[in-house]
Amino acid sequence: MSDDANLFAQQQSNRRRSTWLIFGFILFFAWVGFGGDLAFWLLTADAPPGSYHHVVPFIGIVSILSAAAICWYSWRHGAERVLWATGAWELIEPATPEQKQLVNVVEEMAIASGLPRPRVWIVPDADPNAFATGRDAATASVAVTEGLLATLSRDELQAVVAHEMAHVRNLDVRLMTLLAGMIGAIALMSDGMGRMIGRGSRAGGRWAGGRRGSGKGNPLGVIILVLWLLTLVVAPVVSRLLAMAVSRKREYLADATGAQLTRNPMALASALEKLEGATAATQSISQGAAHLCIVDPAPGLMSSKEGFLADFVASHPPIRQRIVRLKGMAYQQAKRETAGAVSPP
Amino acid sequence: MGTIILLAIIAGIALWVVGAYNGLISLKNQVVNGWKQIDVQLKRRHDLIPNLVNTVKGAMDFERSTLDAVISARNRAIGATGVQQTAKAEGELTQALGRLFALTEAYPDLKATKNVAQLQEELTSTENKIGFARQLYNDVATQYNTKQMQFPTNLVAGLAKASPAELWEIEDAGERAVPMVDLSSNKPGA
Numbered sequence: 001m002s003d004d005a006n007l008f009a010q011q012q013s014n015r016r017r018s019t020w021l022i023f024g025f026i027l028f029f030a031w032v033g034f035g036g037d038l039a040f041w042l043l044t045a046d047a048p049p050g051s052y053h054h055v056v057p058f059i060g061i062v063s064i065l066s067a068a069a070i071c072w073y074s075w076r077h078g079a080e081r082v083l084w085a086t087g088a089w090e091l092i093e094p095a096t097p098e099q100k101q102l103v104n105v106v107e108e109m110a111i112a113s114g115l116p117r118p119r120v121w122i123v124p125d126a127d128p129n130a131f132a133t134g135r136d137a138a139t140a141s142v143a144v145t146e147g148l149l150a151t152l153s154r155d156e157l158q159a160v161v162a163h164e165m166a167h168v169r170n171l172d173v174r175l176m177t178l179l180a181g182m183i184g185a186i187a188l189m190s191d192g193m194g195r196m197i198g199r200g201s202r203a204g205g206r207w208a209g210g211r212r213g214s215g216k217g218n219p220l221g222v223i224i225l226v227l228w229l230l231t232l233v234v235a236p237v238v239s240r241l242l243a244m245a246v247s248r249k250r251e252y253l254a255d256a257t258g259a260q261l262t263r264n265p266m267a268l269a270s271a272l273e274k275l276e277g278a279t280a281a282t283q284s285i286s287q288g289a290a291h292l293c294i295v296d297p298a299p300g301l302m303s304s305k306e307g308f309l310a311d312f313v314a315s316h317p318p319i320r321q322r323i324v325r326l327k328g329m330a331y332q333q334a335k336r337e338t339a340g341a342v343s344p345p
Numbered sequence: 346m347g348t349i350i351l352l353a354i355i356a357g358i359a360l361w362v363v364g365a366y367n368g369l370i371s372l373k374n375q376v377v378n379g380w381k382q383i384d385v386q387l388k389r390r391h392d393l394i395p396n397l398v399n400t401v402k403g404a405m406d407f408e409r410s411t412l413d414a415v416i417s418a419r420n421r422a423i424g425a426t427g428v429q430q431t432a433k434a435e436g437e438l439t440q441a442l443g444r445l446f447a448l449t450e451a452y453p454d455l456k457a458t459k460n461v462a463q464l465q466e467e468l469t470s471t472e473n474k475i476g477f478a479r480q481l482y483n484d485v486a487t488q489y490n491t492k493q494m495q496f497p498t499n500l501v502a503g504l505a506k507a508s509p510a511e512l513w514e515i516e517d518a519g520e521r522a523v524p525m526v527d528l529s530s531n532k533p534g535a
Contacts, residue, residue, distance in 0.1 A: 097462060104470035111382065112477035154469070261477075 007169065010253070014171040017246070018178055025182050026067045028235070032189070033063030035228045042221030063189075074181025079133040079141055079173075082180050082292065086284045088121040088143045098149045105158045106142060109165045112261040118142045118168060127282040128152065128275050131292040132164035133177045140168040145282060151274055159258060159268035163294055166257035172250045176292050179243045183288045187236045194232060240287065247291035248317050255322055256329065265329035272326070276319040295319060365498050369505040372489040376510045379482035380428075383513070386474045387422070387435060393471065394419045394442075397464045401445075404455045408448055415441045428511035436515070439472065479513045486510040 037057035094100040110117040121143035128148040134140035259265035275295045282297035418438040425434040493502040
């Protein structure tokens with residue numbers, strides 16, 4: 001079956017990318033660590049005897065160890081952290097009819113996708129949005145905001161949940177959750193390092209003093225130091241752009257798979273229209289987890305624009321384009337049905 | 346040298362037979378499991394219907410015939426055996442329920458009752474689940490049927506005691522688009 005083949009290929013690609021992501025992440029931290037060591041080693045090599053010589057590359061060792069720890073932590077607890085960061089609570093005993101409906105819809109979509117039922121979470125936020133997270137289908141969670149429950153009809157809610165189940169089934173959640181953990185870690189590291197260096201130079205700077213004393217700074221050391229600092233400054237932005245690039249491609253696919261699960265592309269199209277209409281930002285969801293959501297939680301300039309720049313910085317494809325594609329699917333489906341074909345799309 | 350090649354060929358064939366046999370058995374179990382999933386939801390629907398009928402009975406006394414139709418369709422559906430008979434009986438039950446839900450539209454008070462709204466949500470969800478479980482079952486059953494007819498897997502089909510699984514056919518086009526009877530929400534666009 002070609003559907004199965006596609007699914008398998010998609011899962012394989014996500015597994016592979018997750019591995020590469022971890023590899024790249026550790027490599028990046030290795031550069032940050034050993035690059036710093038190298039710069040300081042070169043800069044202190046000519047220092048007069050008795051002053052500090054940076055010989056043991058402890059920055060590198062510490063940063064590789066912490067990168068490995070971060071990867072392990074994102075793998076094991078990334079989903080929990082993402083959910084915790086949004087302030088979501090797990091829906092176990094549905095109290096209101098809306099909550100009951102949500103649980104029912106998730107169960108329906110679990111059956112449709114042939115997966116175990118994911119855990120259901122509610123984010124206390126009035127802006128409609130939804131996301132899925134987890135390592136695989138068995139550990140997956142689907143979270144929706146209170147605003148989503150209040151705005152969407154049953155069919156639309158079903159379509160949104162189907163979109164999220166598609167992310168779970170394609171194993172997008174694994175890659176995305178890992179990315180969320182890493183973005184957070186990189187932002188934290190960049191902040192921390194920046195502060196450390198700032199404090200160091202303000203305190204007079206043994207390095208600067210040493211260099212001035214010896215009269216000649218090692219030019220290679222200076223270049224590496226500049227490069228190293230630049231990496232620290234750019235890393236948070238680059239990591240976020242990477243997450244967005246990864247997410248953008250997967251949104252169209254999840255839309256299509258979701259529509260296949262419900263056999264109702266129009267419901268997702270009208271849900272997206274409603275989500276687009278809600279222009280307020282989803283406060284509870286930070287930038288670091290934006291790529292997980294069904295629509296960009298901070299619809300700034302770019303979420304509705306099209307074009308090269310918008311394509312580059314937006315975490316999601318323009319909603320208009322997604323709606324157009326879904327309506328195209330609905331049209332194809334209607335055509336097939338009037339033609340009397342019984343086969344599913 | 347010749348014997349080694351011969352042995353290798355025999356081993357290869359044996360491995361293939363084992364693989365094909367296991368593949369068929371696995372699909373067969375998936376078909377059985379798919380049917381069980383449907384069965385669970387059907388049973389749930391059958392259990393929900395008496396509750397619904399009892400709840401609306403008082404308010405809809407003069408719609409007696411509709412209620413009776415639902416009850417008798419349910420009883421027929423419970424008694425049905427085999428895929429084809431079940432499919433037919435359940436299809437009729439779905440239609441009878443659809444008529445009942447349509448009628449409740451005329452009773453705003455009834456619709457506003459929390460109990461009725463809940464029951465309707467449960468029945469809608471169960472109906473959706475039946476629909477999705479049926480899709481899954483039909484997909485797996487088609488895969489199983491194709492596999493056991495295709496060459497060369499058909500050579501071990503007898504060994505695996507494989508026989509074509511019946512598909513859950515949908516009779517009329519109206520039923521094919523799983524009817525979404527949703528009275529429980531009064532939100533825009535519902």
